[in-house]
Amino acid sequence: xxxxxxxxxxxxxxxxxxxxxxxxxxxxxxxxxxxxxxxxxxxxxxxxxxxxxxxxxxxxxxxxxxxxxxxxxxxxxxxxxxxxxxxxxxxxxxxxxxxxxxxxxxxxxxxxxxxxxxxxxxxxxxxxxxxxxxxxxxxxxxxxxxxxxxxxxxxxxxxxxxxxxxxxxxxxxxxxxxxxxxxxxxxxxxxxxxxxxxxxxxxxxxxxxxxxxxxxxxxxxxxxxxxxxxxxxxxxxxxxxxxxxxxxxxxxxxxxxxxxxxxxxxxxxxxxxxxxxxxxxxxxxxxxxxxxxxxxxxxxxxxxxxxxxxxxxxxxxxxxxxxxxx
Amino acid sequence: xxxxxxxxxxxxxxxxxxxxxxxxxxxxxxxxxxxxxxxxxxxxxxxxxxxxxxxxxxxxxxxxxxxxxxxxxxxxxxxxxxxxxxxxxxxxxxxxxxxxxxxxxxxxxxxxxxxxxxxxxxxxxxxxxxxxxxxxxxxxxxxxxxxxxxxxxxxxxxxxxxxxxxxxxxxxxxxxxxxxxxxxxxxxxxxxxxxxxxxxxxxxxxxxxxxxxxxxxxxxxxxxxxxxxxxxxxxxxxxxxxxxxxxxxxxxxxxxxxxxxxxxxxxxxxxxxxxxxxxxxxxxxxxxxxxxxxxxxxxxxxxxxxxxxxxxxxxxxxxxxxxxxx
Amino acid sequence: xxxxxxxxxxxxxxxxxxxxxxxxxxxxxxxxxxxxxxxxxxxxxxxxxxxxxxxxxxxxxxxxxxxxxxxxxxxxxxxxxxxxxxxxxxxxxxxxxxxxxxxxxxxxxxxxxxxxxxxxxxxxxxxxxxxxxxxxxxxxxxxxxxxxxxxxxxxxxxxxxxxxxxxxxxxxxxxxxxxxxxxxxxxxxxxxxxxxxxxxxxxxxxxxxxxxxxxxxxxxxxxxxxxxxxxxxxxxxxxxxxxxxxxxxxxxxxxxxxxxxxxxxxxxxxxxxxxxxxxxxxxxxxxxxxxxxxxxxxxxxxxxxxxxxxxxxxxxxxxxxxxxxx
Numbered sequence: 001x002x003x004x005x006x007x008x009x010x011x012x013x014x015x016x017x018x019x020x021x022x023x024x025x026x027x028x029x030x031x032x033x034x035x036x037x038x039x040x041x042x043x044x045x046x047x048x049x050x051x052x053x054x055x056x057x058x059x060x061x062x063x064x065x066x067x068x069x070x071x072x073x074x075x076x077x078x079x080x081x082x083x084x085x086x087x088x089x090x091x092x093x094x095x096x097x098x099x100x101x102x103x104x105x106x107x108x109x110x111x112x113x114x115x116x117x118x119x120x121x122x123x124x125x126x127x128x129x130x131x132x133x134x135x136x137x138x139x140x141x142x143x144x145x146x147x148x149x150x151x152x153x154x155x156x157x158x159x160x161x162x163x164x165x166x167x168x169x170x171x172x173x174x175x176x177x178x179x180x181x182x183x184x185x186x187x188x189x190x191x192x193x194x195x196x197x198x199x200x201x202x203x204x205x206x207x208x209x210x211x212x213x214x215x216x217x218x219x220x221x222x223x224x225x226x227x228x229x230x231x232x233x234x235x236x237x238x239x240x241x242x243x244x245x246x247x248x249x250x251x252x253x254x255x256x257x258x259x260x261x262x263x264x265x266x267x268x269x270x271x272x273x274x275x276x277x278x279x280x281x282x283x284x285x286x287x288x289x290x291x292x293x294x295x296x297x298x299x300x301x302x303x304x305x306x307x308x309x310x311x312x313x314x315x316x317x318x319x320x321x322x323x324x325x326x
Numbered sequence: 327x328x329x330x331x332x333x334x335x336x337x338x339x340x341x342x343x344x345x346x347x348x349x350x351x352x353x354x355x356x357x358x359x360x361x362x363x364x365x366x367x368x369x370x371x372x373x374x375x376x377x378x379x380x381x382x383x384x385x386x387x388x389x390x391x392x393x394x395x396x397x398x399x400x401x402x403x404x405x406x407x408x409x410x411x412x413x414x415x416x417x418x419x420x421x422x423x424x425x426x427x428x429x430x431x432x433x434x435x436x437x438x439x440x441x442x443x444x445x446x447x448x449x450x451x452x453x454x455x456x457x458x459x460x461x462x463x464x465x466x467x468x469x470x471x472x473x474x475x476x477x478x479x480x481x482x483x484x485x486x487x488x489x490x491x492x493x494x495x496x497x498x499x500x501x502x503x504x505x506x507x508x509x510x511x512x513x514x515x516x517x518x519x520x521x522x523x524x525x526x527x528x529x530x531x532x533x534x535x536x537x538x539x540x541x542x543x544x545x546x547x548x549x550x551x552x553x554x555x556x557x558x559x560x561x562x563x564x565x566x567x568x569x570x571x572x573x574x575x576x577x578x579x580x581x582x583x584x585x586x587x588x589x590x591x592x593x594x595x596x597x598x599x600x601x602x603x604x605x606x607x608x609x610x611x612x613x614x615x616x617x618x619x620x621x622x623x624x625x626x627x628x629x630x631x632x633x634x635x636x637x638x639x640x641x642x643x644x645x646x647x648x649x650x651x652x
Numbered sequence: 653x654x655x656x657x658x659x660x661x662x663x664x665x666x667x668x669x670x671x672x673x674x675x676x677x678x679x680x681x682x683x684x685x686x687x688x689x690x691x692x693x694x695x696x697x698x699x700x701x702x703x704x705x706x707x708x709x710x711x712x713x714x715x716x717x718x719x720x721x722x723x724x725x726x727x728x729x730x731x732x733x734x735x736x737x738x739x740x741x742x743x744x745x746x747x748x749x750x751x752x753x754x755x756x757x758x759x760x761x762x763x764x765x766x767x768x769x770x771x772x773x774x775x776x777x778x779x780x781x782x783x784x785x786x787x788x789x790x791x792x793x794x795x796x797x798x799x800x801x802x803x804x805x806x807x808x809x810x811x812x813x814x815x816x817x818x819x820x821x822x823x824x825x826x827x828x829x830x831x832x833x834x835x836x837x838x839x840x841x842x843x844x845x846x847x848x849x850x851x852x853x854x855x856x857x858x859x860x861x862x863x864x865x866x867x868x869x870x871x872x873x874x875x876x877x878x879x880x881x882x883x884x885x886x887x888x889x890x891x892x893x894x895x896x897x898x899x900x901x902x903x904x905x906x907x908x909x910x911x912x913x914x915x916x917x918x919x920x921x922x923x924x925x926x927x928x929x930x931x932x933x934x935x936x937x938x939x940x941x942x943x944x945x946x947x948x949x950x951x952x953x954x955x956x957x958x959x960x961x962x963x964x965x966x967x968x969x970x971x972x973x974x975x976x977x978x
Contacts, residue, residue: 110473
């Protein structure tokens with residue numbers, strides 16, 4: 001996480017953090033300021049990070065964070081310089097701390113501070129439709145167009161030659177050059193991330209953004225959620241068809257071709273030059289290699305190595321699938 | 327069906343009903359007023375009900391309705407006090423009678439009688455965006471917010487602390503407290519219910535509502551249709567992700583967690599604490615028990631007992647599915 | 653392709669075409685004007701057509717076009733009167749020529765030339781909501797209604813008794829009588845058609861339209877893309893449920909019943925009286941016969957003959973599927 005649109009209200013002293021997490025530490029005695037909370041790989045000295053699954057032990061091993069929220073059974077994977085804060089539920093505790101650093105990232109109500117574009121400086125440089133609304137901290141390059149009733153809420157940057165359709169809603173999103181976003185899209189909302197609780201689920205903060213790189217196209221009716229602790233990324237020259245759902249923290253490489261109604265669940269990472277047929281679904285936290293082809297309608301539930309073609313549910317080698325399903 | 331937003335134009339005499347249904351009865355001679363048309367379980371004395379499938383014989387057995395539209399082969403399942411009206415096509419006849427009682431439930435054109443919220447009493451108590459429209463018979467609790475371009479059409483009640491996103495359209499819906507509805511949703515439209523006819527299909531009336539209970543969240547781009555003769559219900563603290571479709575008469579229990587792009591077909595009943603993975607589909611008229619987990623991408627075509635985990639298409643026990651599909 | 657809303661900038665001389673395609677022909681010496689570019693079956697004398705796959709050889713055989721963009725290996729399928737223009741990539745070359753004839757069909761930015769309906773001649777004859785926008789070349793029959801925030805962009809014709817919902821966007825579409833289009837639909841945008849290119853994909857022109865015939869209903873949140881070289885057609889009295897995606901060039905016959913979240917990929921042709929269950933997907937370039945039933949959740953990857961019932965992924969005979977999947 002190298003970038004957030006949300007204001008960091010830190011630093012906070014480690015003692016404040018311990019208190020928030022209800023940790024009664026005898027070993028941590030030195031008052032130190034914590035600057036930020038970040039994921040394992042992007043943390044630096046004086047940052048706090050979190051480590052909740054063995055899956056990430058290779059990254060945990062190398063974190064540069066000064067402190068890490070983790071469990072008793074995982075703490076030994078951390079480098080010696082990183083002091084573990086032992087908790088019951090890593091993600092829940094992380095969420096509490098994140099909300100302290102970034103309180104504005106929890107609430108995703110509509111943006112009240114918008115202005116009709118015709119009353120802003122952009123009216124001279126952008127082609128725009130009726131009833132276009134812009135929030136704070138919006139920037140746009142040259143030669144952009146924005147369709148009717150579209151709302152560019154706070155924290156959006158558009159490059160040059162971007163075309164946004166009508167009735168779309170965008171927030172917390174960095175958009176490159178030559179990007180097209182068609183009608184009725186919702187981009188940059190928080191993801192479907194919360195802690196289930198039988199009385200009232202507890203949402204966790206989403207401090208990440210959506211990043212849409214140069215030359216991409218996003219089809220009508222698509223939804224792309226912003227990241228929680230990292231970003232959601234659509235790589236350069238990747239085209240998405242209509243009614244696609246990209247969940248939080250997903251990263252798609254360059255030159256992807258993704259057909260209608262595909263869904264990619266949270267935190268999955270898709271390589272370069274990947275083709276995904278219509279209605280295919282990819283489970284969360286998977287790694288799909290480069291040059292992979294996923295047939296339409298497939299359900300991918302495990303990692304797919306580079307250069308593979310898969311099909312079926314669960315998706316397997318396409319030749320095998322077709323042989324078994326004549 | 328204990329509640330409808332639609333005006334009941336009854337009572338009508340049983341002779342009017344017989345005439346409408348083209349029934350020439352010799353046994354029904356007493357002029358009696360029919361107060362309402364309801365489903366088997368919610369009917370009372372002087373109501374008319376309908377019974378079209380053996381599946382419902384246990385409920386038919388105990389109906390309190392005075393009359394029942396049914397077929398010759400089903401009529402003997404009814405209690406003696408309930409007089410059968412024998413027809414060829416139960417649902418079609420029911421539809422004719424329902425349209426007579428509730429003529430306003432057939433047409434779902436846009437609501438012409440809306441007012442900009444800034445011209446209503448709500449402007450003082452609600453946070454609202456640009457171009458928010460409100461229909462007749464709308465109520466809202468304290469501390470609600472409604473995003474830009476959202477249309478709250480007629481017959482909507484919001485509790486306290488509700489947050490509605492932008493570009494959403496809601497009608498005929500009862501919403502509890504602490505409910506969040508994100509952007510671009512369509513809630514409360516009639517369902518996909520009609521009688522196929524080779525020249526021109528005939529829509530049947532939808533007199534039900536959508537009920538969204540306390541603490542729910544509905545993701546962006548979702549559609550929830552109102553019930554036809556009963557209600558569509560989203561139970562307390564149930565969270566829906568983006569692009570979900572909930573058809574008419576579906577009932578979802580409390581604490582559900584339903585991931586992106588799931589579809590639930592008409593009249594299915596989902597228990598409490600049910601988790602449904604992304605893109606899963608549930609056929610119509612099914613019963614899914616409590617504490618059930620349905621894996622992403624599954625296609626459920628039969629009832630699922632309490633506490634089961636299912637996967638696949640057709641969905642089966644998850645262990646069996648994974649063993650068979652290595 | 654018998655109809656396009658886009659302006660034909662032709663005729664162009666055959667020499668201009670040859671130059672554009674970088675063909676150095678020694679046999680074509682006569683200066684002749686090319687009037688139009690059309691598909692194989694609708695071309696007439698002095699038209700240019702294209703032929704890129706053996707699948708179409710029976711139609712190629714009978715084309716009336718004077719010239720045809722094709723490959724060395726396919727050229728012998730053409731009638732003698734039709735002069736082949738040999739290229740490497742037929743579709744790419746066709747796209748270049750189409751963009752020359754119809755330059756306005758490439759760009760799908762929002763329609764800048766819209767007017768609020770209350771400032772047009774339609775205000776007297778149409779029921780309309782707030783903020784309804786109309787583009788150029790729009791016509792409407794009697795007794796139509798258009799919901800709030802809906803944008804009827806350029807090149808749309810509505811018949812009599814049509815009801816359009818709110819927040820929908822329509823362009824390049826011919827709509828018959830008694831058609832209902834619900835909320836949040838996007839109809840008539842270009843399809844997901846482009847030539848993949850590792851730096852920047854190249855979109856090809858979509859000169860076709862969407863044609864929605866009498867008595868149809870289109871559910872909320874649906875997207876229907878217009879055709880590229882032919883039209884996208886929804887046949888008479890066909891009903892689509894919510895969140896359906898119909899890709900470019902798809903043709904659906906009369907009396908279709910298509911349940912929620914179905915997706916039909918490009919250029920597939922669906923017969924009459926076809927029923928498709930929820931979330932089913934149909935691959936591109938397939939032929940589905942008349943009276944076919946496709947079970948919900950199915951993935952159809954090959955042609956389906958008339959009167960069949962299919963289920964599964966890949967879809968097969970429904971009895972066989974259910975027997976194999978107990």
